[in-house]
Amino acid sequence: MNIFTRGFRGRKRDSSGQLPPGQYLTDDFPVLSAGPTPRISLDAWEFTVTTEQGESHRWSWAELMALPAESVTVDVHCVTRWSKLDTVWRGVSLDTLLTDIETEADFALVHSYGGYSTNLPLEDLLGGKAWVAYEYEGEELAPEHGAPARLLVPHLYFWKSAKWVRGIDLMVQDSPGFWEQLGYHDYGDPWREQRYQGD
Template sequence: MFRSKAEKKVLEAGYEPSRLPPGQYLTDKWPVLHAGSVATYPADLAGWDFRVWGEVESPIALTWAQLNELPTVEVTQDIHCVTRWSRFDVTFAGVPWSAIRELVGQRPSARFAIAHAEAGFTANVPAEALEQEGALLATHADGEPLTAEHGRPLRLVVPGRYFWKSAKWLRGIELRGDDQPGFWERLGYHNDADPFAEQRYAF
């Protein structure tokens, strides 16, 4: 019954029901969910940087100004939270991974990417997930700079996975030859996090 009610709402909103993963409901809001407190920074982001290291030829640390000199893209996609809400047609803008990959010289041995965010939060994905259409380091959502609650100034956006993989307050990407479970994965959440397969938990 839950699924049929959810599908009915999607139809009434004018969308194709197949866009909604099982166990999800559609919302036009963007709920705020995270572990710990909201990260805050100076208005000019003085002292902020974004690092990439690990299986690369040239590790980097970019200031906010340097990051904003890189090419940008805009993508529109659906997002799905493991807490069961979905939001359709969210437009993100930011730096594609390809621009970062060229700077660092990503090695073929880089099979996994670990997102490092504030307060020690991490999220892990296969490195190839960063190459997917729609993946980017987002600075904007729906035409506006990210708010503090949604990850200002930078968050990872990884399409096709529950949204905890899209780490807020991103400060770095570590490329590794081996996988390393992230914050929620170590607490029992599924390593792959495919919403359409309902990969919510590892158990």
Template sequence: MSKPSPEVQASLTRRNFIARAASGTVITAMGGGLLYTLSDRLTREAKAMTTIDGRPRLPPGQRALEALRPMGGTPGSPSISDFRLKIHGEVDKPIELDWAGLLAQPQAELELDVHCVTGWSLLGASWKGVRLADLARAAGVKPSARHVIFEAAAGYTANVRLAEALAPDVLIAHRHDGKPLARPHGAPVRAVVPSLYFWKSPKYLSGIKFVARDEPGYWETRGYHNHADPWLEERYG
């Protein structure tokens, strides 16, 4: 779980992080030479920080951006009236939530770092939604479960080890930076798993399946790493 060390924690809200970096940003120099962009400054700031477990806050090979980048994917219906989230598989009490049912669950708003396999990271962004651990508790996950399979529009799936999926910073998110999740970013709902590369956080989420045996998903069966730890650069299998 990516959290700041205590000595820098107070300065790591997204607003303060960007403001501090932007205050020293120079976009162009006389004569046309490019010195620093805001992304350069954010990257330099992030490289000076560590997570609570001592790792660099910015994983190797990553560059910090100031805004979430849309990364494609086949969208599902944008209508919240069509939304259904099915929690099933190795559970005692399968659940299907509509939009009102999702909002009736305990809500959490967290500042999280996310890291895309293409090399960009978004640090300290605000995400609001339901902790996956709370949904798992409500459904009664069986001891036989070992993995979570996120199911999304157009048959997209991504597999995550159970212990990582149930971490307290894993959200089923419907708001980003204080606003409803935008269509290009997975509206109405997406997963956010900050400890793994961002393809493990599917957009247009429709189901959460708990399974006893691993089921590699869309990108995992196309050559991407089955685990996807950004600090180990587990990009490809």
């Protein structure tokens, strides 16, 4: 059954094919966070990858900066329906960070300063699809956008790109993160419109 809304015409349609279903374009950079913005000094910052064996690999800020960085231009899609095209980021590929880590894990649980978390399959962090990003449009990240560093996984809804990232647990079994426990989709592919559980 088709439902039409009397009197609604809508804006001009997106014909670029760059917008996933149900999204609209914005030039803003909206901020959506569940709590206060955590402030993390670079001296205290560290990034830790922990394997399913409990083995930890740590990077200080200086060590992260010493790794080869990449600049990437990507589209980001928020589950609240805004999308932003051609955003420019700089950071370290997860391929670089995970290259020497021995693991049998299939899943990752990403943790943030402030307590946020989000889960995704490990293969979605590899193969040039994910970064620990510390610059946006040529500037340091703003605190409310995840400073000093955030995960960037642009092929999934943007809640997977955890702000204030502090580490990743590699796991044999999937374990839901913050929003994934609260009714949002486990995977979150914007092109399949996987917004809520069961989509």
